[in-house]
Amino acid sequence: MRRWRPDPLYGLLLALCAASAGALAQSVTKHMGVASCSSNVCHGKLTEQTDRNVALNEYRVWSRDDYHSRAYKDLSNQQSQAMAAKLGLPNAATAKICLDCHADNVPATARGPRFQLSDGVSCEACHGGAEKWVESHAQKTQTHKENVAQGMYPTEQPLRRAELCVSCHMGTRDKLATHEIMAAGHPRLRFEMEVFTFNQPAHVVIDEDYVRRKGRIExxxxxxxxxxxxxxxxxxxxxxxxxxxxxxxxxxxxxxxxxxxxxxxxxxxxxxxxxxxxxxxxxxxxxxxxxxxxxxxxxxxxxxxxxxxxxxxxxxxxxxxxxxxxxxxxxxxxxxxxxxxxxxxxxxxxxxxxxxxxxxxxxxxxxxxxxxxxxxxxxxxxxxxxxxxxxxxxxxxxxxxxxxxxxxxxxxxxxxxxxxxxxxxxxx
Ligand code: HEC
Ligand code: HEC
Ligand code: HEC
Ligand code: HEC
Structure with missing residues (x-):
């Protein structure tokens, strides 16, 4: 069930969700950390590759130009320190409420050996925990559909992508930039999917090959x-x-x-x-x-x-x-x-x-x-x-x-x- 909806089935669905959450807890998908994506044979190439489906320089774009790679670091800047002081938090960089949007703050059981909270809004914060697909997705025979079946998040689907971005850029019931946080000095949140997509430095090349694999979003x-x-x-x-x-x-x-x-x-x-x-x-x-x-x-x-x-x-x-x-x-x-x-x-x-x-x-x-x-x-x-x-x-x-x-x-x-x-x- 994707969305919360208080209908007569709600109690029942909640019970079912609780049951499946319990099952999940036993077989939690591990997040492997940016270090598992960024080697120079993977997504860490210095320049765009043209002989592969994807450019393989995604790590470089993200780490150099994308604000998401600074999201954790910014929790220690002056603005965050001032906010933490006003909110009575010992440290913004260890506060759950800040980490939930400024990092891939999954529970300890879901953190692989190379996971680093300091990666900020990392590859897996958007693309999903990679434990089950980190090996297989690099094989030429593996399709995107198969990746998604192994837990890759379908960022190419407009509604699912919007749901992902909005979860941090507006918030959810569990992670909200409250008025208290705003009044302590947080920037007001605003979002428009197309402009923000444009503003995020592109680490994807939309060419014929891409459109064939994933379709085009106008x-x-x-x-x-x-x-x-x-x-x-x-x-x-x-x-x-x-x-x-x-x-x-x-x-x-x-x-x-x-x-x-x-x-x-x-x-x-x-x-x-x-x-x-x-x-x-x-x-x-x-x-x-x-x-x-x-x-x-x-x-x-x-x-x-x-x-x-x-x-x-x-x-x-x-x-x-x-x-x-x-x-x-x-x-x-x-x-x-x-x-x-x-x-x-x-x-x-x-x-x-x-x-x-x-x-x-x-x-x-x-x-x-x-x-x-x-x-x-x-x-x-x-x-x-x-x-x-x-x-x-x-x-x-x-x-x-x-x-x-x-x-x-x-x-x-x-x-x-x-x-x-x-x-x-x-x-x-
Ligand atoms: C896990 C939370 C999270 C998710 C998911 C997320 N963002 Fe962000 N985003 C942030 C945070 C936090 C910042 C601010 C980082 C900083 O500057 O310290 C940010 C910054 C940005 C910025 C720069 C804002 C500016 O002022 O120019 C853009 C653009 C952006 N995000 C677009 C997106 C898009 C598009 C998506 C969905 C594909 C997305 N974000 C998903 C948390 C998230
Ligand atoms: C609901 C998600 C959410 C929560 C909770 C949240 N932030 Fe943010 N924060 C964002 C997003 C998204 C941005 C980028 C806003 C934009 O530019 O549109 C941001 C931007 C910032 C910025 C400005 C970064 C820059 O230099 O441009 C600071 C500083 C910051 N947050 C600190 C904090 C601190 C400290 C906390 C905890 C008290 C916190 N945030 C909690 C989502 C969140
Ligand atoms: C803020 C969210 C976000 C973050 C962080 C992020 N991505 Fe992406 N990524 C996207 C979106 C959105 C797309 C475009 C939709 C799609 O093709 O799935 C994309 C596309 C891609 C593609 C292109 C896939 C293709 O089929 O051509 C690759 C490869 C990729 N990302 C790798 C990475 C890597 C590696 C990192 C970390 C270094 C990363 N991404 C970080 C959101 C993100
Ligand atoms: C119902 C009225 C109300 C709404 C709506 C409201 N605020 Fe406030 N805000 C207040 C009050 C009252 C204060 C405390 C003013 C004071 O201390 O002088 C305050 C304080 C602040 C401060 C600190 C000002 C200071 O001088 O320290 C900021 C920043 C702020 N709000 C931002 C926001 C943002 C961003 C939103 C929307 C997400 C928002 N507020 C919505 C009533 C409101």
Missing amino acids: KMNLWITGQLENARRYLELLQTRITVSDSFLPEFALYDCFGCHHPLDKQRWTRARAGAGIQPGTLRLQKYHLTMLEAITEVLAPDELAQLTASADGLVRAGRKDVATLEAAALKLHSWIDAHDDWTRRQFSPADIAKVRKAVIRYAAEDRTSDFGAAEQVVMCMDTLSYAANDHDRHKDALKSLYDAVGRASAFDPTQFATVARSVQGQF
């Missing part, structure tokens, strides 16, 4: 997958009754950061919110990914838009009521998302891409994305879909003014953002 599909998975994970978190320790307060990290943190002279309440029955001064949930899904739905399933919008606004209203109302509202949207996973695999025409992009910039122009987090998603979407539509160059200037408008959260002005969106709207 940018539009990767973007939609990310929106669906981010929204789903957020709705899951809303169903887990997380409250601040020793407090009656809900976990602030699940609300819109900028709902509370913004200068008093830059007022956010707009007509669009009044229409949704959201009164001035409402403590608001994050609607960023749901807003993107509304734009997608407007194009792909127009007759479902009214219901989705009503559910999303209902969720925000539920966020100030009681836990049961909030969970019910989150569950309803969660089911809606589960029913639309086929959008991740759908083929999109250039016209579809153009229409979604138009819808998103219109939302911004109409001042419907005046939360900083939503504005950020608008801008990343316009960037991504311009690459997807193959006309990025033509929109360089427009994209630059949009990026400038979300350059610094502390300087963000929602009215100004809508004005910029209106000024470039005609170009898209």
Whole structure:
């Protein structure tokens, strides 16, 4: 079972999961450590190899350019030390809550002889424990399907990949960058699957051979997958009754950061919110990914838009009521998302891409994305879909003014953002 869902079968499924977790504990798959991947006959070549399926210089790309290889080391930098001091942690580099996202923090029983926590977000943090496939996957006769059957994580599948990235870049019930952690100085988390894929220095070459083995993921599909998975994970978190320790307060990290943190002279309440029955001064949930899904739905399933919008606004209203109302509202949207996973695999025409992009910039122009987090998603979407539509160059200037408008959260002005969106709207 992949996802948590409180249905009548839940108790039974839990029992089954517990049973299989018990079985797993006896035959836990070991994580072998980066040293098991990085030798110069394996993934540690200095340059890209062209006579093999894969480039074999992945270790070099990761260790030199990829932030994931520094994730553990950064737990000892000044910022982390200051955070640890504020949180009363003896050391961030030994604290489970930090290691769970900044390293491949598997239990001691799952650590092979060459495993090092200091590898940070290592190969196996993404590709899965290698004990059962570390030998066989190098054989030319072995297929990717066989690797996956031996425990390699299917990073080539859009939804599974998004699920993996979002587990650290948004968090899960078990590892959350809480408001306490944020207030101690952690950067605010934000994620957009396509932009972050682009930003992670590529250690994979998508050529004909790759496409034959694993297929191609178009940018539009990767973007939609990310929106669906981010929204789903957020709705899951809303169903887990997380409250601040020793407090009656809900976990602030699940609300819109900028709902509370913004200068008093830059007022956010707009007509669009009044229409949704959201009164001035409402403590608001994050609607960023749901807003993107509304734009997608407007194009792909127009007759479902009214219901989705009503559910999303209902969720925000539920966020100030009681836990049961909030969970019910989150569950309803969660089911809606589960029913639309086929959008991740759908083929999109250039016209579809153009229409979604138009819808998103219109939302911004109409001042419907005046939360900083939503504005950020608008801008990343316009960037991504311009690459997807193959006309990025033509929109360089427009994209630059949009990026400038979300350059610094502390300087963000929602009215100004809508004005910029209106000024470039005609170009898209
Ligand atoms: C095990 C947790 C974990 C997983 C899984 C993970 N990341 Fe990260 N990621 C991190 C951490 C922690 C950092 C920050 C590292 C640092 O700078 O110290 C980071 C940083 C990044 C950065 C650099 C951010 C910046 O500010 O430029 C990108 C890009 C990124 N991740 C993309 C991805 C993508 C794409 C995936 C999925 C394929 C992914 N990550 C999966 C934990 C993770
Ligand atoms: C839910 C996962 C998660 C948890 C828990 C978490 N982090 Fe992070 N951390 C991240 C991700 C993801 C990034 C990269 C954010 C980005 O650039 O988008 C990051 C970035 C950072 C950075 C900035 C790195 C840089 O130099 O750019 C520091 C410092 C940091 N984390 C320290 C900590 C400490 C200390 C803890 C424990 C108190 C902690 N983190 C807990 C996921 C997490
Ligand atoms: C943050 C997650 C992440 C980390 C860390 C990571 N990878 Fe990857 N890797 C991916 C993703 C995503 C892909 C592209 C999807 C795919 O082909 O499975 C990929 C692709 C690959 C491929 C290409 C496979 C092919 O079929 O062409 C190889 C080889 C690879 N990774 C090896 C490594 C090695 C070795 C390391 C450590 C030095 C590493 N990866 C670290 C996420 C990661
Ligand atoms: C419900 C309102 C609320 C929400 C939502 C909220 N915060 Fe806070 N935040 C507070 C309060 C109250 C403080 C304590 C302010 C103080 O000590 O002066 C605080 C403090 C902080 C601080 C430390 C400021 C300082 O001066 O030391 C940071 C950083 C921070 N929050 C980040 C965030 C981030 C990131 C989010 C979203 C993930 C967020 N907050 C969501 C209410 C909120």
